[in-house]
Amino acid sequence: MSSNRLQQIQGHILPGNKSLLMAGSSSPLSTHVLNTAMGVPGSNLALSLYRQDPNTSTWHLITTGTTNADGRCPGLITKDLFTPGVYRMHFETAQYWASMGETSFYPYVQIVFAVNDPGQKYHIPLLLSRFSYSTYRGS
Numbered sequence: 001m002s003s004n005r006l007q008q009i010q011g012h013i014l015p016g017n018k019s020l021l022m023a024g025s026s027s028p029l030s031t032h033v034l035n036t037a038m039g040v041p042g043s044n045l046a047l048s049l050y051r052q053d054p055n056t057s058t059w060h061l062i063t064t065g066t067t068n069a070d071g072r073c074p075g076l077i078t079k080d081l082f083t084p085g086v087y088r089m090h091f092e093t094a095q096y097w098a099s100m101g102e103t104s105f106y107p108y109v110q111i112v113f114a115v116n117d118p119g120q121k122y123h124i125p126l127l128l129s130r131f132s133y134s135t136y137r138g139s
Contacts, residue, residue: 028082029122031089033071037129041071044099046092049076051085059088082118089124097130105131113137
């Protein structure tokens with residue numbers, strides 16, 4: 001990766017003041033999509049959030065949204081609705097790449113994660129290119 005591209009995305013991966021960036025979000029769950037192929041935020045990417053029923057293993061849609069110009073989707077879930085359980089974030093990556101005249105190896109990305117302590121903050125970044133993706137639990 002060129003140093004120019006690293007400089008472009010550095011502020012998105014390692015923000016100087018995380019508390020300032022997240023101050024507007026009261027959601028205990030957040031995401032941030034970064035288009036690492038182009039070194040820009042993954043804006044206008046449709047996503048859905050689901051929770052799994054522990055008794056039936058059925059997925060229930062909680063909300064849908066679209067990432068903003070910074071690649072974030074604030075207000076995913078309220079503190080009252082954020083309970084222990086298994087959640088799934090579904091990102092519509094084929095539509096995202098098609099909107100830029102590109103194709104993608106992955107038509108969608110699903111990230112499944114467990115919430116054990118809903119009092120904590122859960123941040124789910126998605127680092128995305130046309131042929132790969134990566135995620136981790138952020139802060």
